[in-house]
Amino acid sequence: MIETDRLLLRPARLADVPAIFTFLGDPAAMRHTHVDATLAACRRRVAVHEWRRRVDGYAPWTVIAKENGRIIGWGGLYDDPFDPGWGCEVGYFFHPDAWGRGYASELVRAALREADTRHGLAEVRAFAHPDNGGSRRVLEKAGFRTVRFVPEMDRFLFSRARHGREIAA
Template sequence: MPKMTPTDPYVSARLLMRPPVADDLARFYAIFGDPETQRFNPAGPVASEEQARQILTERIEKWRQHGYGSWAIALRERPEWIIGFGGLSWHPLGAQRTVNLGYRFDTQVWGMGLATEMALAALEYGFEHLGLDEISATVRANHQASRHVLEKAGLRLVDTLNDVPDAEPSLIYTLMRSDYQGG
């Protein structure tokens, strides 16, 4: 398997995934500021371009710290148009920290199987290139589409987490390296 550097784009059949850069701000704000993409996020949409800049800067910094993080995602046929952000990142999970699989896509590309394709690519990257032992995801119980993506990618429901006050618990999905079927 070829050695990759953290800045190399990662590709799947239809997607080009690369570390985010400051110039991604407009697309980051468009996607994370859209109430529809944030419907299941208890925090709601990003409220301002300045808040989006802060979050994007944190994601860029996490790449510097860990050598991986949430990708900026484009279609291979249109690499200049960022359609989403997602991938693997260190994330608090109750009292521990875990590598979390997460994603948000522009509503224009929903229903095309791209979230599943990105999730499978992220699992491959995590297990085969980063040597991770476990990858988890946290999802709201009523977010059926995201639950379906996680299940299609091979993650299994393992626990719940009371992470949002006055709300139903989130669901924790996990895939262990020993159960990973390979890309």
């Protein structure tokens, strides 16, 4: 488990899926990204990422608010098993009740510390929809730079090199 000022970050459990599905299955909450159509699809997503944790050493965490012990998000480092080939990414998905409180920035900082210190990753990537200004600001504050627009995904690709390294575009 990783602890930040306001969050507890731990590997996801299948028992977490109903709480995670309240936002991953909400079309309004997920309007800028993939929405899980069913609880079973969400369970599969979480289970596949947890399998990848055993392979890669990292996968999205269940995000718990310290103040009340409630699951408010899911995110962290991952190599996307559903859209492979992009390398290590950071992603974050939160319940709408948690939006605008700085939790995404706190999660991304924790994920980048893990990428740099525990995993020694040279680069972490991220994607953000053009209409998702909040997500783009989170990434820019964390030191990501825009690499290019990926039209087939309708997303901007961002990159952040480990401190002291430069990644070519």
